[in-house]
Amino acid sequence: MRDTRESRLLLVLLVAIAFALITVDIRGGEDSPVDGARGAAAAVFGPVENGVSSAVDPVGNAIAAIRDSGERHDRMAELERQNAALKAKLGSDDRNRSRLNQLNKMLKIAGEGQYGIKGAEVIAIGAAQGFSWTITIDIGANDGVQRDMTVLNGDGLVGRVTTVGPNTATVLLATDPDFTVGTRMEGSDELGFASGQGDRPLRVELLNGKAQIKKGDRLVTFGSQADKPFVPGVPVGVVSRVDPSGGDLTRTLYVTPFVGFSKLDIVGVVVQTPEKDPRDTVLPAKPKPTPTPTVTVTVTPGAENAESAGNAESAENAESAESAESAENSGAPTDGESRQEEDQ
Secondary structure (H helix, E strand, C coil): CCCCHHHHHHHHHHHHHHHHHHHHHHHHHHHCCCHHHHHHHHHHHHHHHHHHHHHHHHHHHHHHHHHHHHHHHHHHHHHHHHHHHHHHHHHHHHHHHHHHHHHHHHHHHHHHHCCEEEEEEEEEECHHHCCCCEEEECCCHHHCCCCCCEEECCCCEEEEEEEECCCCEEEEECCCCCCEEEEEECCCCCEEEEEEECCEEEEEEECCCCCCCCCCCEEEECCCHHHCCCCCCCEEEEEEEECCCCCCCCEEEEEEECCCHHHCCEEEEEEECCCCCCCCCCCCCCCCCCCCCCCCCCCCHHHHHHHHHHHHHHHHHHHHHHHHHHHHHHCCCCHHHHHHHHHC
């Protein structure tokens, strides 16, 4: 369209009409007279707008996704961090519960045996000390630990202290082949000496070759002079096998230790010995035997009498049949034949 006077007048007229329609629409509110025209325009131009929107939306969504990707990545990283922290907390809680249980059991043994102990944590095992069965604990001379002190945990005898540093100490385990401890049998008081055999049961030589020992009997430490290196009454283990005596002066036993040496964590060093021998009081209570179920059969008297009567009747019928058969075979007249002869 060329820029003429008529075109300019038309443009001004259209603008004036537009302003007039806007004014009327605003003043009309919900009852605006142009609502019908607006609806018609929406019906005509709506499909066109939807087509344009569907064509443009993927581009807009992609731009928005690129813009928000950094925020989503940060959010995922934060969630992963929180998840890892939660897992670590749960694992830590399980370990803390296990350590608390070990500590409670050890304090119970210390109380029953009247042992004064220093709690310690196992921080190393074996390799630093060569081929011996040893552990390293995190207390030493600064904590009152000395060489040849008894080491125990909540299950029983662990070993004895062999080397002491300012803040650490080395403990020779009861499973070491160079380890020997005096033992006493529960109840019978039979004495012997237990020696380590690595990952096999302890070997115990009883001084009495005729001692009556059976599988399941238990042993405690006998104690040493001046209670070093061993205090008395610490649980050692349970007899798992007894060799035949064969007339020897001693008798050999094999004992499964109470302590699980492959999972040591919390231990205690006995820094104060008991005033008197605790004997067998530190041993755990023996498990109660499982009762053997029994089956009771009850016979009803009425049923027994009925059965007896039935058996008697059966026997009587059988006897009558047998008598009749014998008479027939022998030619003797039966009751029926005798009556017929009398009638004749």
